[in-house]
Every structure is written in structure tokens, then in C-alpha cells.
Amino acid sequence: MRKILFVDGCVRGRERSSTYQVARAFLEAFQKVNPQDQLEEVELLRQKPECFTGKEIELRDQLLREGRLDAPLFDLARQFAQADGILVAAPYWDLSFPALVKAYIENVSVCGITFGYGPEGQELGLCKAKKLLFVTTSGGAFPEEQRWLRGTGMDYWKALCWMFGIPDFDFLWVQGLDLEGNDRQALLRQGMEQAAQLGARW
Numbered sequence: 226m227r228k229i230l231f232v233d234g235c236v237r238g239r240e241r242s243s244t245y246q247v248a249r250a251f252l253e254a255f256q257k258v259n260p261q262d263q264l265e266e267v268e269l270l271r272q273k274p275e276c277f278t279g280k281e282i283e284l285r286d287q288l289l290r291e292g293r294l295d296a297p298l299f300d301l302a303r304q305f306a307q308a309d310g311i312l313v314a315a316p317y318w319d320l321s322f323p324a325l326v327k328a329y330i331e332n333v334s335v336c337g338i339t340f341g342y343g344p345e346g347q348e349l350g351l352c353k354a355k356k357l358l359f360v361t362t363s364g365g366a367f368p369e370e371q372r373w374l375r376g377t378g379m380d381y382w383k384a385l386c387w388m389f390g391i392p393d394f395d396f397l398w399v400q401g402l403d404l405e406g407n408d409r410q411a412l413l414r415q416g417m418e419q420a421a422q423l424g425a426r427w
């Protein structure tokens with residue numbers, strides 16, 4: 226049995242979010258093929274991870290110095306490190322994703338839990354997951370040559386996967402949902418179909 230972690234950054238709320246619908250299509254197809262696997266969900270809208278300031282950093286450093294990796298402050302990091310596969314879903318906001326997703330990243334980026342350093346100071350990823358999929362939807366649609374400019378959220382997650390030692394990164398980006406003249410529902414349906422295909426073979 227594998228543990229699959231769903232990090233839900235669809236902060237407009239599940240009932241209103243297109244990104245959530247795409248993510249759910251992925252999960253339903255995945256669960257159909259892999260009924261034995263266990264799904265854990267972190268709904269950032271409810272969980273509201275703290276943004277880090279000096280106070281949180283001081284506490285984190287103190288806990289790390291004392292070797293207290295089992296402290297509640299590290300619950301999200303331990304959960305992330307122990308998952309076998311991770312799905313992150315968040316809408317496309319201002320070239321990346323909502324701030325609560327960044328706050329989540331601050332909470333899971335813990336030296337000694339999700340990443341660390343080897344004897345020669347080399348960076349080591351400590352996460353168990355073999356793969357991470359990032360799902361997003363955007364109002365606009367962008368040409369491929371602007372991927373470097375528009376895709377900073379995907380690139381960020383790709384870099385995090387490298388840091389955490391997760392070898393297989395992929396993303397699904399459903400675009401153009403808010404463009405005048407586009408059929409939002411049709412685009413969304415297409416995105417959900419794509420997600421279901423991915424989920425069935427993930």
C-alpha cells in the first residue's frame with residue numbers, strides 16, 4: 226500500500242475551484258486503478274499553514290538543535306517526507322500560485338526531514354516520494370516560448386523536487402479558462418479528461 230498525499234492549494238474553496246475539479250478527476254482515476262493505496266489530504270484553506278517570520282524560524286532552529294523532529298511544528302514536513310507520491314493542486318495566481326502554497330512550502334522545507342546535507346556538504350533529498358504532479362489552471366493562455374516567463378510556479382516545484390530528492394516531476398496546466406470567447410466548461414472538461422488519463426497510469 227502506497228501513501229498518496231494530496232496538497233490542496235485551491236484556496237477559493239473546493240466548491241468554486243476549477244483546479245480542484247481537475248485534481249479530483251486525477252484522483253478518482255488514480256483511486257479506481259489503485260484502490261489499495263491510501264490517500265491523505267491537506268486542505269490549505271482549512272489548515273492555513275503559518276508564514277515564517279523570525280519567531281517561527283527561532284522555534285524551528287531551537288527544535289532542530291534539540292533534535293525534536295517529532296514536534297508538531299514539523300507535522301506537515303514529516304507527512305510530506307513519508308508520502309510515496311504527491312499531488313499538488315493550486316490555481317495560477319500572479320505567475321505562480323497563492324501565498325498559502327508558499328507558506329506550506331516553508332513549513333515542509335525542514336533540514337533533517339525533507340532534505341539535508343551529506344558529509345561533504347552536498348545536498349541530499351530525504352523524501353520518500355518517487356513522483357510529484359503539480360496541477361494548475363489559468364485564466365490566460367500562453368505560447369510555449371513564454372514558458373520560462375509564465376511557468377515560474379512549475380519551475381519552482383520542479384526545483385523543490387530536486388531539493389527534496391523526488392526524481393519524477395510532472396505538471397498539468399489547463400490554460401485559457403477566463404479568456405473571452407473561450408468555452409470555460411469545455412476547456413475544463415478537456416483538462417479533467419487529461420487528468421483522468423494521467424491518474425489512471427500514475
Ligand SMILES: Cc1cc2nc3c(=O)[nH]c(=O)nc-3n(C[C@H](O)[C@H](O)[C@H](O)COP(=O)(O)O)c2cc1C
Nearest residue numbers: 237242243244316317318319320362363364365402
Ligand atoms: C488573485 C488572482 C490572480 C490571478 N492571476 C492570474 C495570472 O497572473 N494569470 C492568469 O492567466 N490568470 C490569473 N488568474 C485567473 C486564474 O488563474 C483562473 O481563473 C483559474 O482558473 C482559477 O482557478 P480556481 O478556480 O481553481 O481558483 C488569477 C486569479 C486570481 C483570483
